[in-house]
Amino acid sequence: MRDALAPLLSHPDTVRAADEIHRRLHTLGIRDLHIQAAMADLPLEDTAAARALGRHLTRTGTSTLTVNVGIALLARLGEPEDVPYLKVLGLLRVLARPAVDALTALHCPTAALAWLADHTENRALHHLIDAIAARDDDEARTWLINAPLHSGAVGPSTARRIAEAVRLADILREEQSDTQAIAQAGRLLSRMTGLRDYQPEILSYQQATTTYGAFVARASQLPPTLDHYAILLSVALDLHSGPSVLLDWQSGQREALLRALEAVLSTQSWAAVARSEPEEPAERRRVHWIRRTARQPFHHATVSRFRVEATVRDPADPDTVEVRLLIDGRPLVPEAFGKGSANSPEYLLDSGRLRAAAEPREVQLAEAYCTEGCCGALYVTIRREGDQVVWRDWRRPPTRQPQAQLPEYRFDAADYDTEIERAENDRSWAWPARNTARSIAAGLREQPDLLTRWDGQVGWIGTDFHDQDTTVVSFTYWPGLAAGQRDNDGPWLQFIWSLPDDGTPPENQAGAALRQLAEQDPKTYAQVGGGSRSHAEALGFPWPEPADPEESA
Template sequence: MSSADERNALDFAPAPDSLIAQAQRLLREYPDGPPRPSWHPFPEPPGPDDPESLQDDGSGRTLIQQGTTRQTVLRGLELLEGKAVPSDVPMLKLIGLLGFASVQAAGLLRTIPGAAHDLIWLAEHAPFGRSRIVEHLLSNTDAVVRDWVLSTPHHLMQGELARKIAERCQISRKLAGLAVEPRLWDQAGNLLVAMASTRTYRCEIRRYEQATADYWHWITLAARMPASLDRAALLTMVGQDVTTGPAAPIIEDDATRMLAAINAVQYDREVARAEQDHGWEWPARTAARLIHARIRAEPSLFGQWDCRLSGCTSWPSDVDSVRLSFMYPAERPPFEDPRVRFGFVIGVDGRDPQAVAQEFVASLGSQDPKLSAEIIGGRRDEAERLGLRYRKPSRWMY
């Protein structure tokens, strides 16, 4: 979507209380896409819209632009079928951001000449309908559109759609070419993984006539591709499919030999590099990693209190806190004997992660952690049998 198109969507002026106005607010707040899988957080009014106040001309546009209930908006989209024109594109993209209208809006955009890139924008911003939009664009020959279709993530499509993409885009012919770029190799591997999936109880790989040739070419080309973490994952998935998975009968035993010929050193180096890359961490996640490493290196920090570390992390849903849990007693007792789990919620709140970690570790040397941690696992009677005072957790909430 061009910057001009983006402005058109934001400059669109719907009725203030309408659902499409809510979609516009979402676009301003989340310009890069939906913040969560299900995207319709706004309540609807208790009753239906007043038909007399929405004087539609029969095209459905007024119902879409002013409707405050799903029923009204969906009726408007239904009326617009066969009448959509280029000036409707910003309206359809906006209303398509709301999950209940995504599929219908995409279907109407499909009928508007030159709206293929707008369909791509909707697919990447709406919570639903991506696979349907991919199917809409299968026959489009625009280079950008074709590349986007080929790049559909394998977890977002069923095997049948992956097979259609491979056939329509002639992946087999491209893999057999003299010059295969890494991006095409990635796309082909992604499609092979999707076709071999059994998630829908129907594996498409045996229905794909070029499967044997494509696997051979793809595996042969693997050694020429620059190593990356994503390619290591792709090789692992394809390797499983062709050795012990649904694709094993297609290329038989030679697949193992061919996969073994790939230079594993490059990939080992890439995985090791990724393991040491902590640039993606938020401060509490860094503090959690430092605390965990220190306690693993010095088990006596908890062991002196007859405790054992259970876990230490920072939840994406609570990015300002470290959550550490530990067991007491340290050793697992017989089944009939009590054991409880404790938890700390350690606030970071903008402090240096290194300082947070050092402060917590230092506290373990001077005070029994059971005195300040909350009991987050185990029954009240178990705590009492261990001589502990049971308190309902106040900070550790799942």
């Protein structure tokens, strides 16, 4: 690619050079992502000619390959007049990263990047905020501290970058800090502990303990609103049992912060927020979460050295529901694994996997954010030995990197059994649709033939990630399964059955769903959700078409 491009970059005939670049790139059959690396340090004998070529390619190019060459040239040679063109090109997904890199290299006004971030919701453009965070100027900091933190665009790592860029602790210590800045600080701290990443970013934020202290000191200045209550409660949950526990706290510092947050949320004005009943469904869902969760981070009862807590994050920023396993008050999974959340209550508790018996049982406690096959999982073997329960023989496949050995943990068996029984019977964390899902799953464990009679194999049962008030039952259709003649090499399909919460008791909804499975083939009312178009055609089912053209890309 370098050999093909180098002679043309300073060619005096801009139009002819552009045409030849187009021809050569397509002849080579290269990909867009190779362009920037190839162009980074190519010698430019005539910078004026190269700049003219860059402008011609970005403004008239007819393929992303040639436009990428133009953007790469302008990243090195561009001038203010090129900024508007680069901003518009940045709205195209495939050109977003090179356009942002070029704008950043040009030291263009922060407003150019802010405009680009404000005018797109495309999830491919998340790194726009990273580029803005990297700028060290007051305009960038002002924009970032006021920017909407949409969960789809600002994940844990970007939240940390923002906090570092704006010097969050310093902002909180300023007397003129307004409530917007205080609330934004809480959102950033909570987002850094999120589970949608490969590591707890809060542990990489060097100013974490200082920022937590500064935020809690200003918490009482926030007006008692639903959003602010959710922010304070989210921060408290993280300080109570999340990865933030593992920060380098001074003795009693974290506990003091929790007491301060409890004092704020215990006042009458804040308690009134929790008692409200908004008409808007999303707000009502959030209030109900607050009621279920409000006491969890402030639980002061004496417990054994082993504690199990099912934890649900703010439904306005949906995330994985996990079982936090705390040993001597420290969360095990982020400390021993750190590549994903602990598994769900349904997986670890409803199944009885954490129960201890004389026969050793290996249990997967957590899986990497990306899947076990990519970045691994955390396993332990649980066994009862007399009056003790032992956790040993840890595994973290499939990593090839050397890792510190995890210790053997021993627990008093009576205390362990009591805690597991309490956790298994605790439904206080679950909302109605989730309880419906748990009851359906329990019914299918007791009566698996309700699905197998229809050649169905149960899959995942839970709540819709985007609509937590909808229960979802997934199953795989394997022709011949009921007769014991499943063809593993033949066509199969995954089906998704969605059951919106109708307001009746969860056990009633689950009972109705199980009766429907007993009486009607679920393939007649569930929707195809996986497999392949060819399998669907072979089995006589319509293949779902994407609602948005971008979904098929």
